[in-house]
Amino acid sequence: MNDVRELLGRAVEGAGKPAFSAGAVYARAARIRRRRRAAASAAVLAVVAAGAFTLPRAGGDEGPAHTSVASAGPTPSASAADRAGRLAALLPPDVGEIEEVSLAVLIKNATPEQARTDYLGPLDGHYAFRKGGGVGYLVLTLEDREAVERKTGRPADPDEDLCVRVGQEPTRTDCEREALPDGRTLTTWHDSMDYSGDDNVRWGPELVGRLAQSDGSQFLVRSSTGFEGSGTQGPLLSEPPLSRQQLKKLLTGPEVLPKG
DSSP: OOOGGGGSTTTTTTTTSSOOOHHHHHHHHHHHHHHHHHHHSOOOOOOOOSOSOOOOOTTOSOOOOOOEEEOOOOOTTOOOSSHHHHHHTTSOGGGOEEEEEOHHHHHHOOOTTTTOOOOSSTTOEEEEEEETTEEEEEEEEEEOHHHHHHHHSSOOOTTOOTTSOOTTOOOOEEEEEEEOTTSOEEEEEEEOOOOOOSSSEEEOOEEEEEEEOTTSOEEEEEEEOOEEETTOOSOOOSSOSSOHHHHHHHHTSGGGSOOO
16 A cells, blocks of 8 residues: 555645646645656655545644644643644653644645545644754554545555565565554654655655554654754754654554544
8 A cells, every 4th residue: 555655745736726636646746656656666756745635623723733832741730722732741750842744734835725635533633843943743644445446546454464575565664563452553764755846845864654454544744853944943853753652552552443
């Protein structure tokens, strides 16, 4: 299947147009990737995902928040109204200050309305992590089975082994695949992001993950050290904002799942 960089690459190409269509974003990303693989066996530089599908918004219809909060560690009493606050409540304090952002706004100068995205998961979105003067990012998206099959053009396969290289796909470094007791499969790997692309940005190394669920839906996540170039908010972090274990704990917790 297309790897997690399809969450990224061309997702903000629609900035400035009347509608910001996530479906068109993925279709365009797939076309570009196929052309570049055929021509040079190279992957397309990732930028951001504005969202993978259109579904009723979970947790209200507010646009991306810009409220900064410091992580206070996981506490049952945490009841922040914004997604950044709820995310911070699930993480240890040393991850830094967390702010929900729109990468489409930062990188492509899209308006908040153009970058507006309907999410399925209650914590889906783009988050900036500020620590020690650097700025990294976490991108989290839940896709239902229909969205996965529409993107890949074939039936969803929760048992697919992403650590096995297929065709011209880039090798996933330090790839780990774990079958969870509840039937889900978590795959995480490191990506150097050493790719060239059309956008005036350069992404730093990141930890990438996919949690495939038995119903065919999946979580896609990037824990990125940040980016340099157009729209940058600061220097790269020395390490991805969330470690492999922190990412696993977040993805497998009930807080990221839609209610009901």
